Amino acid sequence: MHLVVDIGNTDIVCGFYTETEWKVILRTPTHxxxxxxxxxxxxxxxxxxxxxxxxxxxxxxxxSVVPSVLTQIQKGLxxxxxxxxxxxxxxxxxxLPIEVISPDEIGADLVANSVYAHTNYRSDxxxxxxxxxxxxxxxxxxxxxxxxSIAPGLKTAVKSLFxxxxxxxxxxxxxxNSALGHDTVSAIQSGILWGxxxxxxxxxxxxxxxxxxxxxxxATGGLSSILTPLEAYFDEVNKLITLxxxxxxxxx
Ligand SMILES: Nc1ncnc2c1ncn2[C@@H]1O[C@H](COP(=O)(O)OP(=O)(O)O)[C@@H](O)[C@H]1O
Ligand SMILES: CC(C)(COP(=O)(O)O)[C@@H](O)C(=O)NCCC(=O)O
Ligand SMILES: [K+]
Numbered sequence: 001m002h003l004v005v006d007i008g009n010t011d012i013v014c015g016f017y018t019e020t021e022w023k024v025i026l027r028t029p030t031h032x033x034x035x036x037x038x039x040x041x042x043x044x045x046x047x048x049x050x051x052x053x054x055x056x057x058x059x060x061x062x063x064s065v066v067p068s069v070l071t072q073i074q075k076g077l078x079x080x081x082x083x084x085x086x087x088x089x090x091x092x093x094x095x096l097p098i099e100v101i102s103p104d105e106i107g108a109d110l111v112a113n114s115v116y117a118h119t120n121y122r123s124d125x126x127x128x129x130x131x132x133x134x135x136x137x138x139x140x141x142x143x144x145x146x147x148x149s150i151a152p153g154l155k156t157a158v159k160s161l162f163x164x165x166x167x168x169x170x171x172x173x174x175x176x177n178s179a180l181g182h183d184t185v186s187a188i189q190s191g192i193l194w195g196x197x198x199x200x201x202x203x204x205x206x207x208x209x210x211x212x213x214x215x216x217x218x219a220t221g222g223l224s225s226i227l228t229p230l231e232a233y234f235d236e237v238n239k240l241i242t243l244x245x246x247x248x249x250x251x252x
């Protein structure tokens with residue numbers, strides 16, 4: 001088997017795959033007191049629990065947007081498999097089938113998303129990633145990353161309102177039926193969820209105005225199925241896009 005790891009600002013996701021399919025996907029919170037040994041023990045225990053006690057992992061590629069966590073995760077994995085692990089970064093970007101925008105600043109997850117989009121569509125594609133941040137990335141037909149937009153993610157917006165106010169609670173991310181709320185919880189749900197529906201529609205429409213109506217729009221990230229009124233706007237909704245992109249990079 002082979003392994004790709006996506007270290008995001010909320011979760012670390014580990015995808016184990018063979019030539020033909022994903023075998024097992026593991027998820028754990030990013031913010032833990034990570035040490036190399038904690039990582040090695042966690043992955044061994046999870047694999048055993050999921051019915052893969054003695055896997056042979058032939059290659060590992062990591063994408064990280066959390067530098068403070070990367071070192072211990074990488075060390076733990078390298079100790080586990082006993083060979084160097086690859087990490088997404090500017091040196092690797094130079095070998096990709098896409099042209100990476102601002103290689104020293106760009107998030108590695110956005111690069112992986114772009115590799116997936118270009119490999120599968122070969123047209124203008126807008127990737128909407130509903131993670132800790134809500135990101136929009138445009139890749140053109142030649143595989144050039146043309147631009148990125150970054151906003152607070154849905155859960156980040158909810159948490160920020162809760163932590164910056166005295167009287168507003170943290171609310172579940174559920175689409176309200178009506179435009180305006182009738183109590184505090186539904187009022188916050190209205191503001192954030194309908195507000196974000198509007199934000200995503202506005203971004204899609206602006207990008208299509210600039211690039212033409214043929215732009216494909218694909219959605220990923222843990223929160224990509226919350227804004228149900230957007231379903232018709234997406235050509236694909238797939239929570240595995242970042243892992244799929246990493247797998248393409250690892251296999252090249
Ligand atoms: N398969 C899933 N089903 C339901 N919720 C999920 C799933 N995966 C992730 N989430 C939730 O979606 C949120 C964003 O996750 P993710 O896209 O992995 O963010 P990041 O990449 O920033 O770490 C998290 O709060 C997580 O708990
Ligand atoms: C934009 C992000 C915070 C998204 O991270 P995520 O929501 O997946 O945890 C991450 O890709 C990042 O830190 N990017 C660096 C800045 C940039 O891409 O321009
Ligand atoms: K992500």
